Amino acid sequence: MNVIYILWLRQVKKYFRSRSRVIGSLAQPLLFLLAFGFGFGSVYSKAGGGNYIQFLAPGIIAMSVLFTSIFTGIEIIWDRQFGFLKETLVAPVSRFEIMLGRTLGGATVGAIQGVIVLLLTLIVGFRPASIFLLPFGFLFIFLIGVLFTSLGTAIASKLEDMQGFQLIMNFLIMPIFFLSGALFPLKGLPQIMEIITKIDPLTYGVDGLRGTLIGVSNFSLSLDFTVLAIVTSAFLLLGSYLFSKIQV
């Protein structure tokens, strides 16, 4: 067995063992889906947008991947507090391997969560446009997972405890979600909003998911993929750099 694999396995096992977490993190996307989906559905279709649930579902899937993976990344803070982090840091393996194993584990957990939410959306009435594009949808889900687990790792490497957590939640995670076009179309936005949404990396994740799941996207799928891949690599590098600097 190798180091990356065993640390990946650890994340996945921990996820499946905390049933309350699985259920808890499904409640929020479901709530969003029902409240927004049915709440704005008629307004959206009257404005000529079509079926809002179809439009919204990829955004909600992206949201659940975002939340789950960023939290899994931030879990390093718990590991630091409960001491387990020391066990990995003092081991004769490179920090990069540790970081990679954890990150892939976090991304996998995020992706599993995304797929579960995708199944939930089917119940609410969402229908993917094409079976053949579905695997590419999974690819986007996984990329979003890697991206935000790395970001979570980077943040957690700089934090001693959970006190800064509210700040991160309100000034980083929420804006990333709300300004990504997960809830509204990117066309016809005021210019400042348009610029902000284009800076938000999740925008390209949501757009890529829409392109692959409902066949409608703002940018081309290759642009979505390229931007996401570049940002993901950058965050992976940043995360492993900051992680390598941790001293306990």
Place this chain on the structure above:
Amino acid sequence: MDNIIEVTGLTKRFGDFVAVDNISFGVKKGEIFAFLGPNGAGKSTTIKILTTLLLPTQGKVIVNGFDVLKDKDNARKSFGIVFQDPSLDDDLTAYENMQLHAVLYSVPSGEIAQRIKDLLNFVELFDRKDSLVKTFSGGMKRRLEIARGLLHHPKILFLDEPTLGLDPQTRNHMWQYVQNLSKKEEMTVFFTTHYMEEAEKIAQRIAIIDKGKIIAIGTSEELKKQTATNSLEEAFLKLTGSAIRDEEASNIDKMRQHRQARRGGGR
């Protein structure tokens, strides 16, 4: 090579605060060495530097022939460590914690199962191998950590207050095993403790550190003679004074208390 641990001119500063102030000492191969000092004297900081978790501000540390700054991985393979605070993953089973450690230390995969079985049997946890660690008592966790620290057959075992919170039975059992192992495998043991009788009984040599400086080093007989006292405890108090030391709670300690309070302390 005589000394398996060689520390020369080691200094660690945190901002203005000097935690470890230009200390030098050596530990012989196969020796059981105690590192004593009041709270905040610099014991844990020294152990963290010796085990590559903290970078020194100045000085040189050689562990098993490897420089901890330049040859980290080889140094790390040479030792096992039981930290002052628990460092197990509570959401994994005892076996999984052991297995993870074996993989991190590249124990040959053919030997992993047997070694885990032997060590878990020794610490009398084999029948609990598939229980989650969070269901373990403090003593059981400690035993598991000791077993884990020995899994990769280290040349040096670092024990940072290993017997804190253990009952006398477990304490005796643990030291007996460590002593046997030290004799049999020529394993060096470097430990800290606040129990003076323990240091007196177990350690072949003792260093006393206070305010970041080593103020005495030698066998317990030598320390007693040097201070003209009858017990190590008296010698210790004579050397370090009897004022009570405060240790600032770190953020992490505060958080831990907070979290425990929120959980209703029900652990």
